[in-house]
Amino acid sequence: MRTDYDKAILVGVGQGSDYIDLSELESLCQTCGIVTVGQITQHIKDPDVTYYIGSGKVDEVHALVQETKATVVVFDVELSGSKVRNLEQKLGVAVLDRSKVILDIFASRAQSAEGKLQVELAQLKYNLPRLAGNSGLLAKMKNSVGMRGPGEKKLELDRRKIHDEINALEKKLEKLKQTRDLSRKQAGSSGKYAVCLVGYTNSGKSTLLNTMAKTQEYAEDKLFATLDPKTARVFLGDDVQILLTDTVGFIDRLPHEFIRAFESTLDSVRYADLLLHVVDVSNPHHEQQIAVVNEVLKKINASKILTIMVYNKIDKGIAPKGGVGISAKNNENIDCLKSEIVCILKDENHSIRRDK
Ligand SMILES: Nc1nc2c(ncn2[C@@H]2O[C@H](COP(=O)(O)OP(=O)(O)OP(=O)(O)O)[C@@H](O)[C@H]2O)c(=O)[nH]1
Numbered sequence: 180m181r182t183d184y185d186k187a188i189l190v191g192v193g194q195g196s197d198y199i200d201l202s203e204l205e206s207l208c209q210t211c212g213i214v215t216v217g218q219i220t221q222h223i224k225d226p227d228v229t230y231y232i233g234s235g236k237v238d239e240v241h242a243l244v245q246e247t248k249a250t251v252v253v254f255d256v257e258l259s260g261s262k263v264r265n266l267e268q269k270l271g272v273a274v275l276d277r278s279k280v281i282l283d284i285f286a287s288r289a290q291s292a293e294g295k296l297q298v299e300l301a302q303l304k305y306n307l308p309r310l311a312g313n314s315g316l317l318a319k320m321k322n323s324v325g326m327r328g329p330g331e332k333k334l335e336l337d338r339r340k341i342h343d344e345i346n347a348l349e350k351k352l353e354k355l356k357q358t359r360d361l362s363r364k365q366a367g368s369s370g371k372y373a374v375c376l377v378g379y380t381n382s383g384k385s386t387l388l389n390t391m392a393k394t395q396e397y398a399e400d401k402l403f404a405t406l407d408p409k410t411a412r413v414f415l416g417d418d419v420q421i422l423l424t425d426t427v428g429f430i431d432r433l434p435h436e437f438i439r440a441f442e443s444t445l446d447s448v449r450y451a452d453l454l455l456h457v458v459d460v461s462n463p464h465h466e467q468q469i470a471v472v473n474e475v476l477k478k479i480n481a482s483k484i485l486t487i488m489v490y491n492k493i494d495k496g497i498a499p500k501g502g503v504g505i506s507a508k509n510n511e512n513i514d515c516l517k518s519e520i521v522c523i524l525k526d527e528n529h530s531i532r533r534d535k
Pocket residue numbers: 378379380381382383384385386387397398399400401402403404405406427428429491492493494495505506507508509
């Protein structure tokens with residue numbers, strides 16, 4: 180058994196009397212190799228200017244850090260650089276926020292040249308307003324969580340240089356986007372339909388791509404298993420061929436600068452003829468996850484694209500209310516989904532019908 184895990188205290192903040200659920204943050208941390216050893220929550224109206232949470236709560240966190248020998252404290256909100264610095268001074272251990280954890284997962288997952296550039300861009304944009312907050316405590320963590328990825332190695336650069344880097348990266352990504360636009364046009368003119376898998380992270384998008392295309396994409400019970408979009412050609416019968424694209428999973432409270440950085444990847448969503456919105460119906464929070472996905476689709480101007488709601492993991496015993504219920508893993512009801520796709524794509528009255 181590994182014994183070199185970082186141990187974390189998770190801190191959740193809520194408004195009103197809503198239940199504060201830290202299970203997603205715990206999964207995110209687990210994906211980074213951080214084990215959760217304690218949780219503390221607080222309901223607040225407005226964030227404290229110094230610590231975000233109240234100073235009495237900070238003392239409580241400090242006591243728990245000492246008691247559990249935690250090596251890091253992870254907040255389920257986005258923290259400014261100065262708050263991270265104040266908290267680290269008071270607590271004596273590294274402090275991460277939700278965005279930093281997500282960025283770290285992205286950094287360890289990116290494989291394609293474009294994916295790496297996007298992560299670097301997101302890291303630089305995240306770090307720019309936080310340069311003064313770097314106390315060096317992060318570097319002491321066992322796994323160096325939050326220190327991975329090309330964007331982190333450039334912390335020593337000054338502000339102006341980081342601005343230059345950001346501009347250069349945006350230009351490079353724009354060039355890659357133009358190449359992709361061209362191949363998209365070629366695919367479009369070949370009469371194939373572009374269908375895109377979207378959905379909350381871990382809902383089963385890659386598994387569905389594998390089942391439908393009989394390929395072996397990386398699927399894992401971890402958040403953000405897929406970062407680079409993959410496309411496979413699928414024959415649906417009835418003379419219909421689609422190009423099915425897997426995409427990066429969506430997640431609640433993804434910082435705006437991340438969505439911007441991944442914009443070129445998300446172009447495949449924006450220009451799709453049809454979206455398959457994959458939902459993990461066995462997740463107790465799936466309604467909320469659907470809302471998050473719809474919100475991101477709106478942000479990237481993709482909310483008007485024709486969509487089939489695909490309720491996955493029905494093998495776990497939960498029946499969906501509408502849409503198409505499937506089990507991607509057990510190949511259950513996939514034929515029904517395929518005929519639904521054909522039906523929609525071939526609908527004479529639909530504006531997305533292509534001339535072949
Ligand atoms: N029980 C059950 N598990 C499934 C089903 N489909 C996928 N899974 C599991 O759910 C987990 C996530 O599946 P992925 O296909 O990696 O999910 P994803 O949406 O691609 O996730 P990200 O790439 O992280 O956004 C894996 O452990 C799969 O084996 C299903 O129909 N039933």
